[in-house]
Amino acid sequence: MSQEWRLLDLYVDLNENSVFLNPAIQRARMEGQVPDTVTFCSMKKIGISLGFYPDPEKDINLNYCRAHDIGVTRRLQPYYVNVGYPGFFAAYIIVGKNFMPPTVSEIFKMIIPQMAEEFNRRWGINTQYRPFNDMEVEGRKVSWMGGSFFGDVWSGASVLLYKPSPIDKINPALNIPAEKFADKQAKSAGERAVSIEELLGRPVTLEEVREAYQRSLEKIFGVKLVLGRLSGKEIDYEQENRMKYSPEILLARTEGKKFGPLGPGVKRGETIWKVPRGGLIRAVVLVKEGTIQNLLFSGNLLCSPVTALEEVEESLRGVPALEEQIKEKIKPVYERPNYQFTGTTPEDLVRLVLEAVDKASC
Numbered sequence: 001m002s003q004e005w006r007l008l009d010l011y012v013d014l015n016e017n018s019v020f021l022n023p024a025i026q027r028a029r030m031e032g033q034v035p036d037t038v039t040f041c042s043m044k045k046i047g048i049s050l051g052f053y054p055d056p057e058k059d060i061n062l063n064y065c066r067a068h069d070i071g072v073t074r075r076l077q078p079y080y081v082n083v084g085y086p087g088f089f090a091a092y093i094i095v096g097k098n099f100m101p102p103t104v105s106e107i108f109k110m111i112i113p114q115m116a117e118e119f120n121r122r123w124g125i126n127t128q129y130r131p132f133n134d135m136e137v138e139g140r141k142v143s144w145m146g147g148s149f150f151g152d153v154w155s156g157a158s159v160l161l162y163k164p165s166p167i168d169k170i171n172p173a174l175n176i177p178a179e180k181f182a183d184k185q186a187k188s189a190g191e192r193a194v195s196i197e198e199l200l201g202r203p204v205t206l207e208e209v210r211e212a213y214q215r216s217l218e219k220i221f222g223v224k225l226v227l228g229r230l231s232g233k234e235i236d237y238e239q240e241n242r243m244k245y246s247p248e249i250l251l252a253r254t255e256g257k258k259f260g261p262l263g264p265g266v267k268r269g270e271t272i273w274k275v276p277r278g279g280l281i282r283a284v285v286l287v288k289e290g291t292i293q294n295l296l297f298s299g300n301l302l303c304s305p306v307t308a309l310e311e312v313e314e315s316l317r318g319v320p321a322l323e324e325q326i327k328e329k330i331k332p333v334y335e336r337p338n339y340q341f342t343g344t345t346p347e348d349l350v351r352l353v354l355e356a357v358d359k360a361s362c
Contacts, residue, residue, distance in 0.1 A: 005095065007225040008039040009210070014047035014084030015073040019245055022092055023076065024237035025230075026155045029094045033233045036095035038217060038225055042206055043084040046169060050074040050251075051146070052306050054081050055282070055298035057254045064172050074250040077148055077155065080279055080300040083170050087163025087195065089206070091213045093147070093156050099221055100154045104302060104342045107156070108133045108145055111220060115143070115158065118216035122208070125199050131277050132302070132343055140194035148304040149338070158213070161195040162204045177272055177280060255284050255296050262286065266293055269360025273352050278302075278343040285321075285356040292316050292326075295353065302342035308333065309341075312349065321357040326350050 012021065028034045048070060050056060056072060059081060065072050084090070100107050108131070116127040116135050127143070130136045135143035147156020197204045214225050262268060270284045279300020286293040295313045303309055315329040331346045333339065 003223045004226045005036045005038055005221075005223045006034065006228040007214070008037060008228060008230065010039060010041050011044060012041050013044050013071070014041075014049050014082070014088075014090075015071040017041055018049040018075040018082075019073050019250060020238045020241040021234075022094075022155075023241055024234045025092070026094050026150060026153065027237050028231065028234045029155075030151055030153045034231050036099070036223075037092075037228075039090075039092040039094070040210055040213065041090040041092065043086055043088050043090075046083070046085045046166065047071040047073075048173060049082045049084065051080050051300070052076060052253070053298050053301040053309065055254050055296075056251050057256055058282070058298065059175055061173050061175055068169065068173070070169075070173055072251070073247060074253070076250075077146070077306055080144075080146060081174070082159065083165070083174070085166055085170070087161065087165065087197075088159060089162055089209045089213075090157050090159045091217070093154065093158070093217070095154055095221075097149055097152050097154050104147065104149075104304060104340055105132060107147065107154070111158070112143075112145060114220045115213075115216045118212055118219070119143075119196075122212050122215075123196060123200060123204075125196070137194060137199055141192055142194055142196065142199070146302065148302075148306055149340070150305070160209060160213075161193055162206075162209045163197050164195045165193060167193075253298075255298070258296055259284075259286060259294055263288075263293075265289065267360040269356040269358065271352060271355040271359060272299075273348070273355075275300075275343045275348075281344070281352060283349075283352045283356045285353060285360055287321055287357055287360040290321055292319050292321050292353075292357070297349075301344075304338075304340040308339050316353065321354075323350060323354060326353055 025037060029037060056062060060072055101110055112135055113129040116129055119127050125137055127135050127137050133145045134141050143160045145156060145158045218225055266286050266288045268286055272280055272282045274280055281299045281301060284296045295316050297309045301309055312330055312333050315333060319325050319329055327350045330349050334341060334346045
């Protein structure tokens with residue numbers, strides 16, 4: 001292993017790391033200020049970190065979170081909803097895209113099965129890759145990945161549940177539609193997730209988890225991870241992010257804030273679709289006299305760049321609510337250079353929008 005990557009080992013608050021620190025590391029790497037980096041993060045307390053597209057007013061019980069000191073924030077990346085807690089481990093991979101296959105789905109196919117091999121070897125558990133981005137043991141999720149390309153840099157994360165989650169505190173914080181479990185044996189978040197400790201019936205140390213991740217990542221990429229520290233530039237960028245991003249700004253992408261009060265003659269339609277072996281996508285559309293006035297996609301969406309689906313939303317404003325006209329606007333966004341939509345096609349979004357339009361007409 002001739003090439004070295006920097007390894008950072010941090011004890012963090014999930015929300016602060018997601019919004020302030022990790023984006024600072026990503027920015028510094030994109031500018032060439034720091035080397036390719038893997039960051040190991042263990043969590044201080046319970047926190048909920050949304051990807052760019054989940055709607056906190058719909059997907060999270062915000063009143064419960066406020067009452068129980070559970071922080072909620074949004075990452076400016078197309079990940080899912082992550083609930084961190086002591087016993088939730090995250091490995092962030094921020095490296096040049098030359099180390100990765102060209103598509104997000106191919107990256108998951110490359111990394112997750114090889115990580116599963118290391119976990120199976122180390123702990124004697126039968127973990128398996130479940131497309132798009134999960135690692136499971138007998139249908140229960142123990143690990144998953146997310147990520148996106150940002151220019152010439154891949155920024156992604158693998159997470160592992162190594163200790164049991166405090167499900168009695170987490171479940172009331174999440175508003176999970178029944179459709180989420182439509183293609184799974186488990187019918188609740190508690191049934192769906194399992195930790196390494198629960199599988200082994202013994203305590204699992206953080207050092208075991210660090211060693212498992214370091215060994216698997218070094219093997220997958222043919223590099224050596226060398227412990228380092230944050231640069232001054234990254235610390236400066238973190239402080240800049242703290243000044244720039246308030247909770248109100250980060251959580252502003254909601255139906256209520258985007259649409260405001262409905263005007264005269266405007267009708268609202270909403271539909272939800274479970275992507276096969278993927279997440280949920282929700283479409284809310286405002287229609288007036290057969291024309292799309294506004295549109296909001298939300299849910300567990302993976303796209304690159306992160307704003308790709310926002311561009312679809314904007315392209316459909318003022319468009320007649322008809323199949324061909326909608327498709328004519330969506331398809332060019334999918335075809336833009338370096339744009340990726342994992343798990344969906346233009347036809348999927350056309351169908352989703354038309355279903356929401358039909359409900360607005362009822």
